[in-house]
Each structure stands twice: as C-alpha cells, then as structure tokens.
Amino acid sequence: MSRVYNFSAGPAVLPEEVLKEAAEEMLDYRGCGMSVMEMSHRSKMFDNIIKEAEQDLRDLMNIPDNYKVLFLQGGAYTQFAAVPMNLMKNKKAAYIITGQWAKKAWKEAQNYGEAIAVASSEDKTFSYIPDCSDLDIPEDADYVYICENNTIYGTKFKKLPNTKGHILVADVSSCFLSEPIDVTKYGVIYGGVQKNIGPAGVAIVIVREDLITDDVLPGTPTMLKWKTQADNDSLFNTPPCYGIYICGKVFKWLKKQGGLAAMKEINEKKAKILYDFLDQSKLFKGTVVKEDRSLMNVPFVTGDEELDAKFVAEAKKQGFENIKGHRTVGGMRASIYNAMPIEGVEKLVEFMKKFEAENLK
Ligand SMILES: *Cc1c(COP(=O)(O)O)cnc(C)c1O
Numbered sequence: 001m002s003r004v005y006n007f008s009a010g011p012a013v014l015p016e017e018v019l020k021e022a023a024e025e026m027l028d029y030r031g032c033g034m035s036v037m038e039m040s041h042r043s044k045m046f047d048n049i050i051k052e053a054e055q056d057l058r059d060l061m062n063i064p065d066n067y068k069v070l071f072l073q074g075g076a077y078t079q080f081a082a083v084p085m086n087l088m089k090n091k092k093a094a095y096i097i098t099g100q101w102a103k104k105a106w107k108e109a110q111n112y113g114e115a116i117a118v119a120s121s122e123d124k125t126f127s128y129i130p131d132c133s134d135l136d137i138p139e140d141a142d143y144v145y146i147c148e149n150n151t152i153y154g155t156k157f158k159k160l161p162n163t164k165g166h167i168l169v170a171d172v173s174s175c176f177l178s179e180p181i182d183v184t185k186y187g188v189i190y191g192g193v194q195k196n197i198g199p200a201g202v203a204i205v206i207v208r209e210d211l212i213t214d215d216v217l218p219g220t221p222t223m224l225k226w227k228t229q230a231d232n233d234s235l236f237n238t239p240p241c242y243g244i245y246i247c248g249k250v251f252k253w254l255k256k257q258g259g260l261a262a263m264k265e266i267n268e269k270k271a272k273i274l275y276d277f278l279d280q281s282k283l284f285k286g287t288v289v290k291e292d293r294s295l296m297n298v299p300f301v302t303g304d305e306e307l308d309a310k311f312v313a314e315a316k317k318q319g320f321e322n323i324k325g326h327r328t329v330g331g332m333r334a335s336i337y338n339a340m341p342i343e344g345v346e347k348l349v350e351f352m353k354k355f356e357a358e359n360l361k
Pocket of ligand 1 (some may be wrong): 010074075076077078101147149150151171172173174192193195
C-alpha cells in the first residue's frame with residue numbers, strides 16, 4: 001500500500017489514523033457484529049455515535065448551549081436554499097460576493113426574495129476580500145451572508161464584516177475547524193464536511209436557537225426546515241450515518257492534536273512554508289493579495305499554461321495528486337487542509353524548487 005499526498009480541494013484528505021480505525025471497525029463495530037453502515041439509526045449504538053460526535057464538536061468549537069448542531073444531507077448547496085427559506089422573513093438579504101460559492105448562494109437566494117449584492121471582488125477575479133467595514137446594508141435585511149473561505153480563489157475573511165446588527169450567516173465549508181472562531185458572532189455557520197472534516201454526504205449546520213422557528217417561507221420542504229431537524233436531533237429521517245461516524249472520529253483526532261488553537265498553529269506553519277516559497281520564487285506566484293490569503297487553499301501559477309500543465313503532470317508522477325487549479329481559474333491549487341501532514345507541504349515545495357531550477361528560462 002502506498003498513499004499519495006492528496007491536495008484535492010474536496011472531497012479531500014482525511015487523517016490516516018481515522019481511516020485505519022474505521023477499517024478495523026468495518027466488519028464488527030465494537031462487538032455488535034455489524035458495521036456502522038448496517039445498523040439502525042434508531043439503535044442505541046448509533047445514538048451514542050451521533051451524541052458523542054455532537055458533544056466533541058461542541059467542545060472543539062466552544063458552541064454555546066443556545067445553538068443547535070444539525071447533521072444533514074444535501075451538502076452545502078442545499079443550505080443555499082435552506083438559508084433564505086428559514087430566514088427571509090422580510091424577503092430581503094445582503095450577500096457579499098467573494099467567489100463562485102458566494103455567487104451561487106446569492107443566485108439561489110434570488111429564488112426566494114430580494115438578495116442584494118452589497119460588496120463584490122469580482123472586478124479582480126475574486127483575488128481579494130472587499131472592505132466590509134461600512135457596507136450599505138438595508139435596515140430590513142434578514143441577514144448578511146458570507147462565504148468565509150473561498151475554496152476556488154484562495155481568499156479568506158480575516159475579519160468578519162460589520163453587519164450593523166444583522167444576523168451573520170457563513171458558509172465555512174473549506175475552513176471548518178481549521179482555527180478557533182467565536183460562534184456567538186454568527187447566527188448560522190454551515191458547511192459540507194468533505195473539505196476539512198469527513199466524507200461527502202454530510203452538511204453540518206450550527207444555528208442560534210431563536211432563528212429556528214415555524215415561521216419559514218411558504219412551501220419550504222419539511223426536510224429543509226431547520227425546526228424539523230432540530231426537534232428531531234437530526235434523526236427526522238435516516239441521516240448519513242456512516243459519514244457522521246467518520247466525522248466523529250475526526251473530531252476525536254482534532255481533540256488529540258490539541259484542539260483548534262493547536263490546529264491553527266500547525267495550519268499557519270504549513271501555509272507559511274508554501275507562501276514563503278511562492279513569494280521568492282522566480283517561476284511560481286500566488287494569485288491573491290497577501291492580506292487575504294487562505295490557510296487552506298493556495299492557488300498559484302507560472303504564468304504559462306503549458307508550463308502549468310507540465311508541472312501538474314510531473315507532480316502527479318511524484319505522488320502529488322489533485323494539484324491542478326479549478327477549471328475556471330487554471331494554474332495550480334494546493335489544498336492543505338487539517339489532515340495534510342506538514343511533510344506533504346515540505347515535499348511539495350522541494351519538488352517545486354527542483355521544477356523551477358529545471359524550467360526557469
Ligand atoms: C465545496 C463547497 C461548496 C459546495 O459543497 P457541496 O457539499 O458539494 O454542496 C459550497 N461552499 C464552499 C465554500 C465549498 O467549498
């Protein structure tokens with residue numbers, strides 16, 4: 001068996017320890033004679049799994065008691081609709097457009113009410129985060145929406161926008177659990193887990209309790225109503241059981257690493273290795289402004305498409321997988337999520353140095 005360094009933006013690398021443990025428990029989970037995939041979601045066994053996962057997540061993120069944690073299906077994308085359906089009482093919301101995911105969420109919200117783009121960085125291909133200290137947010141907007149880490153472009157909000165008292169909703173898919181955050185600053189935090197937590201098929205939604213009501217837009221499907229899910233502890237219908245089980249293992253792994261403060265330190269160290277190299281390289285360069293650089297997704301280019309393609313091909317031969325940039329951006333992107341070991345980044349930079357020496361004209 002040999003494992004590659006997987007720089008995929010998602011589904012992405014998971015901790016090897018977690019995969020091994022899951023493999024060991026595959027046929028017989030803790031003496032019950034079946035795998036977690038085969039057990040009833042109403043069983044005592046599974047009840048323990050989901051309760052423990054929730055508690056560990058609460059510990060890691062320091063989630064206050066007045067927030068609910070929901071484990072749902074449908075990925076992040078389903079929440080693009082669920083957010084307006086559950087929150088648009090005045091049928092108005094403010095969106096900050098910092099990339100394709102924010103734009104898709106904004107477009108989706110337009111199906112349900114007036115979704116206003118109050119800021120955008122599209123003028124410079126989303127290579128920066130706009131100044132959000134004094135935005136023109138309508139008084140009666142139901143919420144302000146951000147995509148906190150822009151997976152495709154590699155930018156991140158280092159400071160949350162001034163929402164002027166409005167509820168903040170954040171898609172944190174690609175920075176989930178990468179560093180400590182203050183949950184109380186948000187009304188809703190959500191994301192698909194396949195970037196930084198677990199297998200595709202689970203979305204985690206953390207919602208302040210007072211935002212979970214029966215007062216949703218008419219026609220909201222039962223499954224998309226947060227109240228349905230909250231009242232039933234994410235067990236209204238069959239949840240993505242196996243995915244939740246793996247997420248739970250990743251939460252335990254994160255606790256063992258020292259929690260989110262420790263992860264932040266490691267993630268900063270990892271990202272610095274790559275960014276420091278990019279900043280002095282004569283061949284490669286990063287594509288976003290320094291102040292807004294993501295710790296998780298690092299896009300870079302040589303400026304020559306053919307050379308980019310050559311780099312991607314040679315990298316693959318050396319065991320660096322999925323380093324090709326997003327199809328809409330080109331170039332390269334290294335996603336260095338929590339589970340990417342520091343050696344992966346060190347070896348990538350070593351390889352980039354070698355490639356540079358061989359290809360610099
Ligand atoms: C990947 C991604 C999504 C889409 O997630 P799905 O679970 O595939 O719906 C949404 N937002 C961000 C920031 C992402 O990185």
